[in-house]
Amino acid sequence: MLLDKMNILNNKPRISIVIPVYNGESFLKETLDSIKNQLFTDFEAIIVNNGSTDNSLKILKNYAKKDKRFIIKNLKEANAVKAANYGLGFAKGKYISKMDADDVYLPEKLQVQFDYLEKHPEIFLVGTSAIVINEKSEKIGVFRKYNSYRKIRRKLMKSNPFVHSSIMYKNMKGLFYRDKFVISEEYDLYLRLLGKGKRLTNLPNFLVKYRIRGNSLVSTKPHQLFYFNKAKEFYLQRKKYGKDDYENLRPPLKEEKQQPFGKLSLQIKIFAEFQDNQVENVRKDIKEYFNKYGFNKSFVLYYVLSFFPSGLITLLREIF
Numbered sequence: 001m002l003l004d005k006m007n008i009l010n011n012k013p014r015i016s017i018v019i020p021v022y023n024g025e026s027f028l029k030e031t032l033d034s035i036k037n038q039l040f041t042d043f044e045a046i047i048v049n050n051g052s053t054d055n056s057l058k059i060l061k062n063y064a065k066k067d068k069r070f071i072i073k074n075l076k077e078a079n080a081v082k083a084a085n086y087g088l089g090f091a092k093g094k095y096i097s098k099m100d101a102d103d104v105y106l107p108e109k110l111q112v113q114f115d116y117l118e119k120h121p122e123i124f125l126v127g128t129s130a131i132v133i134n135e136k137s138e139k140i141g142v143f144r145k146y147n148s149y150r151k152i153r154r155k156l157m158k159s160n161p162f163v164h165s166s167i168m169y170k171n172m173k174g175l176f177y178r179d180k181f182v183i184s185e186e187y188d189l190y191l192r193l194l195g196k197g198k199r200l201t202n203l204p205n206f207l208v209k210y211r212i213r214g215n216s217l218v219s220t221k222p223h224q225l226f227y228f229n230k231a232k233e234f235y236l237q238r239k240k241y242g243k244d245d246y247e248n249l250r251p252p253l254k255e256e257k258q259q260p261f262g263k264l265s266l267q268i269k270i271f272a273e274f275q276d277n278q279v280e281n282v283r284k285d286i287k288e289y290f291n292k293y294g295f296n297k298s299f300v301l302y303y304v305l306s307f308f309p310s311g312l313i314t315l316l317r318e319i320f
Contacts, residue, residue, distance in 0.1 A: 013069070015043040015110055016093030016171065020083035021060070022050040024101035027211065028059050030137065031101055034209075036067060040110035043097075044069050046090050050083040051076045056101075081185045085176045096171050098186075103165040104133070104209035112205055113168040123149065124198035125169035125190075127162040128207040132272040135213045141272025143210065145202035152200055157232065160187045162200075166208045169193075180249045181231065183224050188231040195238050212268055226252045263293050270299060277313060279306040 017035060021028065035045050049057050049072060057072075064070040075086050088096065095117060097110060113126055129145040143163055155161045164186050177185040178192075190200060234244035266289050273281045283306050286299045305313055 011092070013042050013044045013093050015040065015095050015097055015114060015168070016091035017043055017045040017097045017099055017110075018084060018087040018091060019045065019047045019099045019101055020050050020080050020087065021047055021052060021056050021101040022080065022083070023052045023054045023056060025052075025055045025059060026135075027102040028056055030104060031099070032059070032063050032070070034105040034107075035070075035099075036063070037107050038105065038110045039107050040114055043110060044071055044091075044093060046071050046073060046087040048073045048075055048083040048087040050078055050080065079179070079182055081177050081179045081182060084185075085179060088176055091171055093171055095168050097168045098164060100165045100211075102211045102213065104137075104211070106207050106209070108205075109166075109207040110168075112203065112207060116203060117168065117170070122199055123201055124193060125167055125200045127168075127200075127202040128166040128205050129202070130163040130166055130208045130210040131206050132268070133209045133211050135211070137209075137211075140212065140269055141274070141276040141278060142206065143272060144275045145204060147201050147203055149199040149201040152202065153194060156190060156194055156200075157235075160184075160190070160228075162186070162190065162202065163208060163210050165210060166202075178246060180246065181227050182251075184227040184231055187228060188234070191231055191235040192238075195235055212265060223252055263289075266292075267296075270302065274302050274306070277310045279310070282306045 019031070024031075032045075035043075047060055047070060049060060057074075060070070060072050064072050071090070073087060073090060075083055078086070084098070095114065097113070099105070109128070113128070116126055117123060127145060130143045132140045132142060134140055145161065145163075152161050167186075175189075177189055179185070181188045193200060230249060234246055237244040266285060270282060270285045270289065273285065282302055286303045289296065289299060
């Protein structure tokens with residue numbers, strides 16, 4: 001308690017939450033309330049209003065007026081990556097907690113991660129498992145994560161094992177997203193940290209609610225696969241040559257063929273249901289997927305496994 005008071009007097013909180021906001025009025029109050037209701041109170045919430053044209057700024061001002069921990073920074077004509085970097089530039093905390101403006105923290109989120117990082121100084125970044133919700137804040141399923149930096153180190157070369165709004169990491173001077181990555185910027189960050197020998201892991205605790213909605217699903221953004229593969233390519237360049245070709249990174253000239261939102265939404269819904277052992281929903285949605293979009297090899301495996309006992313499915317998931 002004494003340390004909390006000293007930090008407040010020194011205007012140096014232990015955690016800085018960074019949240020870019022662009023026209024987020026639909027879910028912003030729920031997001032900000034989840035921050036305000038944290039059991040861990042020694043934080044600052046740096047909210048970058050990225051040229052919103054709706055009521056986002058009005059909502060933010062109302063929260064900032066009532067709670068000095070909410071700090072508004074205004075920025076115009078910048079993408080979400082630049083807005084996040086702008087907020088990071090003001091962060092004073094020992095740790096950074098990243099959040100999207102439509103996701104939700106569970107009350108113990110900051111406390112659990114803070115305690116973990118304090119007890120495990122060898123870990124640089126920690127994410128968590130997540131409850132997947134829809135636009136009505138209804139549970140769709142879950143993303144289950146595991147605490148093994150060795151497994152995550154191997155997995156990172158194939159996929160992104162972190163829920164972005166769940167991560168907390170050490171506030172290291174000069175550590176920002178690279179803004180030429182207009183998408184997959186967090187994946188590039190993880191690989192850069194991995195190349196520096198930093199240990200990254202997840203906690204199995206469900207500490208955030210990750211929202212899926214039409215204009216927040218990253219997979220619908222142009223050139224996602226291009227930037228995802230560039231992040232891996234640059235990682236391998238740094239590993240071999242000690243530097244990468246980021247300075248010459250340019251957007252692709254050819255438009256990538258984007259999958260329909262309905263297809264991507266159903267894919268994530270099936271994955272989240274399977275991780276939550278909702279086997280009847282898995283089978284129903286896989287049938288719908290096959291009828292609408294055709295064959296998918298991974299979903300055949302999911303369909304077969306959905307007939308296994310839930311305990312066996314959990315065991316297989318932990319093994320593989």
